[in-house]
Amino acid sequence: MSEHELRVSKIRNGTVIDHVSGGQSLNVLAILGIDGTEGSVLSIAMNVPSGRLGRKDILKIEGRELNQDEVDVLSLIAPEATINIIRDFEVVEKSRVERPHRVRGILSCPNHNCITQSGEPVRSDFEVLDDGVRCLYCGTIVREHLAQHLLE
Amino acid sequence: MERKHLLTTKELTRSEIEAVLDRAAEIEAEGLHGASRDFLLGLMFFEPSTRTRLSFEAAAKRLGGDVVDLGALEASSVEKGETLADSVRVLEGYADALVLRHPREGAARMATEFIDIPLINGGDGAGHHPSQTLLDLYTIRKHVGLDGLSIGILGDLKYGRTVHSLAAALTNFDVTQHFISPESLRLPRDVRFDLHETGASVKEHTEMDDVIPLLDVLYVTRIQRERFPDENEYRAVAGEYSIDASTLEAAKDDLIVLHPLPRVDEIDPAIDDSPRAKYFEQSHNGVPVRMALLDLLLGGEDR
Numbered sequence: 076m077s078e079h080e081l082r083v084s085k086i087r088n089g090t091v092i093d094h095v096s097g098g099q100s101l102n103v104l105a106i107l108g109i110d111g112t113e114g115s116v117l118s119i120a121m122n123v124p125s126g127r128l129g130r131k132d133i134l135k136i137e138g139r140e141l142n143q144d145e146v147d148v149l150s151l152i153a154p155e156a157t158i159n160i161i162r163d164f165e166v167v168e169k170s171r172v173e174r175p176h177r178v179r180g181i182l183s184c185p186n187h188n189c190i191t192q193s194g195e196p197v198r199s200d201f202e203v204l205d206d207g208v209r210c211l212y213c214g215t216i217v218r219e220h221l222a223q224h225l226l227e
Numbered sequence: 228m229e230r231k232h233l234l235t236t237k238e239l240t241r242s243e244i245e246a247v248l249d250r251a252a253e254i255e256a257e258g259l260h261g262a263s264r265d266f267l268l269g270l271m272f273f274e275p276s277t278r279t280r281l282s283f284e285a286a287a288k289r290l291g292g293d294v295v296d297l298g299a300l301e302a303s304s305v306e307k308g309e310t311l312a313d314s315v316r317v318l319e320g321y322a323d324a325l326v327l328r329h330p331r332e333g334a335a336r337m338a339t340e341f342i343d344i345p346l347i348n349g350g351d352g353a354g355h356h357p358s359q360t361l362l363d364l365y366t367i368r369k370h371v372g373l374d375g376l377s378i379g380i381l382g383d384l385k386y387g388r389t390v391h392s393l394a395a396a397l398t399n400f401d402v403t404q405h406f407i408s409p410e411s412l413r414l415p416r417d418v419r420f421d422l423h424e425t426g427a428s429v430k431e432h433t434e435m436d437d438v439i440p441l442l443d444v445l446y447v448t449r450i451q452r453e454r455f456p457d458e459n460e461y462r463a464v465a466g467e468y469s470i471d472a473s474t475l476e477a478a479k480d481d482l483i484v485l486h487p488l489p490r491v492d493e494i495d496p497a498i499d500d501s502p503r504a505k506y507f508e509q510s511h512n513g514v515p516v517r518m519a520l521l522d523l524l525l526g527g528e529d530r
């Protein structure tokens with residue numbers, strides 16, 4: 076990206092998520108529960124040429140700093156992503172996402188007959204596999220469309 | 228036994244399995260006595276299963292213990308909307324160990340998060356049924372050993388929890404597993420994933436004719452009517468995956484036939500008298516095997 080492009084999309088406070096696998100940024104927004112109706116400034120660049128990934132997406136989200144749970148889930152669909160927390164136009168924190176071994180209470184199990192889907196007082200619990208996640212209660216493996224299984 | 232609960236066969240090592248089978252053999256040799264243990268076993272069956280319930284009850288009583296059968300109570304509390312988490316916490320106070328049968332996958336694992344006493348998974352939905360597998364293995368070992376075998380598993384492989392548990396346990400042994408089912412009832416993805424991860428020798432088939440001559444054990448399971456949208460399709464499939472004398476003509480002389488029971492018509496009663504038919508013996512083996520399991524889970528060594 077050129078200097079000019081970077082300048083027009085700078086944000087004052089918020090998060091820049093870089094190195095998202097090309098084409099995944101809409102899923103990232105779904106994971107973060109952002110649909111544009113919040114009214115805050117949001118810029119997305121999709122399929123930008125990138126040495127490391129071939130094509131990458133970049134998201135700039137004004138007024139929102141990601142928390143650890145959000146970063147954990149993000150890592151499932153964008154394992155190469157870097158997170159930049161911006162305050163007053165400065166990067167105050169820069170980190171790579173780390174793939175967690177487990178994600179608790181974030182995804183819901185797609186197996187309707189799973190005990191976690193029956194109103195019991197229990198949090199969902201998924202083991203992270205190389206290419207998906209697996210419910211630790213019923214064993215169901217989810218590889219596609221993780222964003223559709225986010226708990227409200 | 229180091230473990231506190233028995234939830235799936237995936238967690239069992241070969242030596243743990245052998246410890247249970249060896250203890251069961253001792254108990255059987257002693258005429259189903261050989262242990263005297265004072266305990267109360269809580270039976271929580273949220274699904275009808277007279278057979279498994281009675282087998283646990285017989286095992287507990289022969290071991291010197293007794294049972295509290297919470298079945299009727301539980302049916303009523305399910306209707307009132309009590310959670311399983313609440314039920315097990317209440318019932319923990321009445322018993323020294325629990326057996327739980329529940330229609331949902333993962334129920335047994337969740338239950339253990341709320342209690343401090345041992346729990347045996349007596350079947351969780353289409354998930355696991357580990358005590359059945361132990362008696363299956365006991366029967367197989369008795370007749371043909373547990374290594375250097377080809378085992379055919381036939382029928383409803385998708386929803387059959389006895390199949391899922393058996394397949395996982397067999398990965399501890401030198402066994403080639405042949406899975407035979409209609410396409411719509413093949414093994415679920417997570418079970419195939421686990422088998423693959425262990426490096427097990429596994430083959431899937433939709434027809435049994437070519438497979439039968441290879442087998443030392445044929446494990447038959449019931450294909451249920453409710454898995455099919457219409458009666459005709461069900462009848463066609465059920466007919467194709469059933470066993471009679473002619474099916475077994477090409478089999479090895481010492482092939483044995485097992486079935487977790489109850490059967491409907493997937494095994495022709497005409498072969499019940501054949502020396503191959505071991506399914507009633509298999510069912511009887513539930514008692515010594517469950518005695519051994521209870522004995523070990525309740526602390527067999529420090530008796």
Ligand SMILES: [Zn+2]
Nearest residue numbers: 184189210213
């Ligand atoms: Zn689940």
